Amino acid sequence: MIKKRVMCFTAILSIMVLSKLHSEPQGISVENPYKKMMLEHAARLKEESRSSKNNIKTYYSSLTFANESVPTEDVNVKSKLGKYLARFSFKKTRSHKMHAKADKYLPKIEKILKSYGIPEDFKYIPIVESGLDPSVHSHKGAGGYWQFMPATARLYGLRVNGKVDERKDFVKSTHAAAKYIKSLYNEFGDWTLVAAAYNVGGGSLRGSIRRQKKDDYYQLRLNNETGSYVYKIISVKEVIENPSMYGYSI
Structure with a gap:
């Protein structure tokens, strides 16, 4: 009974360790290159969106009429x-x-x-x-x-x-x-x-x-x-x- 509990605990611990490894940023490039590519693409889109919003905001704030x-x-x-x-x-x-x-x-x-x-x-x-x-x-x-x-x-x-x-x-x-x-x-x-x-x-x-x-x-x-x-x-x-x-x- 004790042996079964130890084996069960070991299995759970192994799963937790593996999960931790897969969640670490440095592990993405090794374990899941596709996931890394998707995350980089999402980050790039987010940055482009932020840049676009800033450009639009700057443009609108620059508008004038009769120097006002x-x-x-x-x-x-x-x-x-x-x-x-x-x-x-x-x-x-x-x-x-x-x-x-x-x-x-x-x-x-x-x-x-x-x-x-x-x-x-x-x-x-x-x-x-x-x-x-x-x-x-x-x-x-x-x-x-x-x-x-x-x-x-x-x-x-x-x-x-x-x-x-x-x-x-x-x-x-x-x-x-x-x-x-x-x-x-x-x-x-x-x-x-x-x-x-x-x-x-x-x-x-x-x-x-x-x-x-x-x-x-x-x-x-x-x-x-x-x-x-x-x-x-x-x-x-x-x-x-x-x-x-x-x-x-x-």
Whole structure:
């Protein structure tokens, strides 16, 4: 009986020792090379995933609009930005035409905006507004490259009547847009709010700020179009400035 117990104990001890040997890292290469290969592969995938997440985090944290950081540490801001970056990507839009027009018009727009002291990121507004197509008209009556309403266009020096529509004149309408943007900055003192006001109108934005007691675009509750407007501008900027990152190919 005692002999059987000793044999049983010896067998259990042997199993424990073997199990210990197989669980030691230095034993894997000798005892189970396939297991070692799988563990190394899993570790490599984990490291690549960690590196990818860090790269994405770094990329988002580097995004700016009008030389101001975009608060992508806010999960709602980051999520919304990701949505529009995907929407404007080449994979989604096949944006050859957009890139071609950007190459033709944006340097000229940037030069005019600079003469008024306006950040160059505002040059992307006419892409968001009209796709740089002067023939585009909204159902509300906005028209031209910068989608001016007739009254606003006249206020900033453009002729709009039955015979002439200078909203379709690239140079004149860009100068008018620069004057309008500059006047909005004199009122709001914040370039991101200026972009929102360009879309919704200064009076409407003032009302939202007063009611909500907030003057941060990213925290304001605005209508869907205005609430997505700056995100669209940033996304167009990123897709045009980093085309290969978003799938663009010639």
